[in-house]
Amino acid sequence: MTSNDVPAEWSPLTYRVLRSAGWYSGRSVPLDRYESRLREFSGLGMHDAARCFLGEFAGLSTADWTPGPLMPQSPFRLVPCDADTPREAGVEIREVVLRMSESAGAPLYPVGSVDEATSWLGMAADGSVFVGDGSAQLLARGAYEALEVLTVERRTDAPLPFVLVGDHLELPPGFGATRGPDGAPRWSPETERVLRLAGWQPGRAVSTEFWERTLQEADEGYAMHEAARRFLSEFGGLEVRERGPGVNAARSPFRLDPTSATEDFEIIEYLRAEADARLYPVGHLPRGSFYLTVADDGAVYVGMDEVELLADTADAALDKLVRGIR
Known part of the structure; x- marks a missing residue:
């Protein structure tokens, strides 16, 4: 893969994370299973910006915290709904997205989830990406930039054993690796x-x-x-x-x-x-x-x-x- 295939907005870390998740340049995903189910159960219509984003990234996920340079980043899943999403869940998605749309001041379409599925990612028709569970916060003005933020920059809560130190997370003081007979750490x-x-x-x-x-x-x-x-x-x-x-x-x-x-x-x-x-x-x-x-x-x-x-x-x-x- 040449450097021209890598989005300019991505750092090497984001490129590696997305590649490990299954992304590759030219990836194309059929969207009917998502679009038809959400339209049927929630009445949400997929706009062109969401169709372009999901056509390239739908189905990708990070299964664990990614090693952001300042702090670990929450796993994200780029799936607007599951194939077996029941009608009740579709209605719940619609209600959350409508609340987020009202907060964002623009109609949003669900494109994924973060924070262990407690927060949704919504995309506006201009490509802006918002995150929230009712109220919406602007994540980024574009799709590639949003993935960069999710992988590297977004401030989130992390599970133990990480602790907040100033504005970033670290392992607790004293949580060093066990030392071997030579006095050096056995591992990281x-x-x-x-x-x-x-x-x-x-x-x-x-x-x-x-x-x-x-x-x-x-x-x-x-x-x-x-x-x-x-x-x-x-x-x-x-x-x-x-x-x-x-x-x-x-x-x-x-x-x-x-x-x-x-x-x-x-x-x-x-x-x-x-x-x-x-x-x-x-x-x-x-x-x-x-x-x-x-x-x-x-x-x-x-x-x-x-x-x-x-x-x-x-x-x-x-x-x-x-x-x-x-």
């Missing part, structure tokens, strides 16, 4: 936050006996080496559900449970041969059904049809998985 504060929410804590140690026995009963080739035992003792059983754009790749949920590989020993053998290493399964990424494995030197690999070294250490691998780094 964001990874620390995600792992703690998943149930990890410093000094965590769980029994690996069940996993070791289950896999060895499935196939004698599943002999747990010490590096895998250390990994599973600290991280086994954790499940991370983070989604959305990461640093340079989409973040994917993952579960650290080796029993997911009990039916796929041939795949693990193939990955072992490709890596030329003693790999032991420690989890999987459901999206794409990729397996996570640990070599006897502690390196972490990911793969299915081919194998890739994710990181030389478990800590670095988890940081990459959580933050979306490849």
Whole structure:
């Protein structure tokens, strides 16, 4: 994609977020399912500005908070209504949009939602975008600018563990990453936050006996080496559900449970041969059904049809998985 394909109003971050959500230059979406349902249930007519915007962006969403430079930004969903929206919900949309239109001083058409679907995005016929749940605030004078604001600039409330510091949000004081034996942080504060929410804590140690026995009963080739035992003792059983754009790749949920590989020993053998290493399964990424494995030197690999070294250490691998780094 050339620079001419990127809207001038977008920062590199907004471009990356929208690309991760599924946008691409020249994207075109049929709108009949939205237009006919809203007209039938709410009497709202789609104007040309909304048709142009939704034709390019309808159906896109960010599944998690995006990393704005000043503060995290609320997820947004660019869907005027769902295909199975009942009549009652259509009437509610109409009432909210009419109140927003009165507040904005112009007829608005719904083009999406923000703040976990508690606020609506409405577009005027001149392309201006407003946000609100009754009263309307001007978000931007144009569609591309509105997406830039949603991704980078808009001030919103964020869930814990972020706290308000002046006019932006930060992790609470002292919420630093746990330090390793060398005194350096083991990973980023964001990874620390995600792992703690998943149930990890410093000094965590769980029994690996069940996993070791289950896999060895499935196939004698599943002999747990010490590096895998250390990994599973600290991280086994954790499940991370983070989604959305990461640093340079989409973040994917993952579960650290080796029993997911009990039916796929041939795949693990193939990955072992490709890596030329003693790999032991420690989890999987459901999206794409990729397996996570640990070599006897502690390196972490990911793969299915081919194998890739994710990181030389478990800590670095988890940081990459959580933050979306490849």
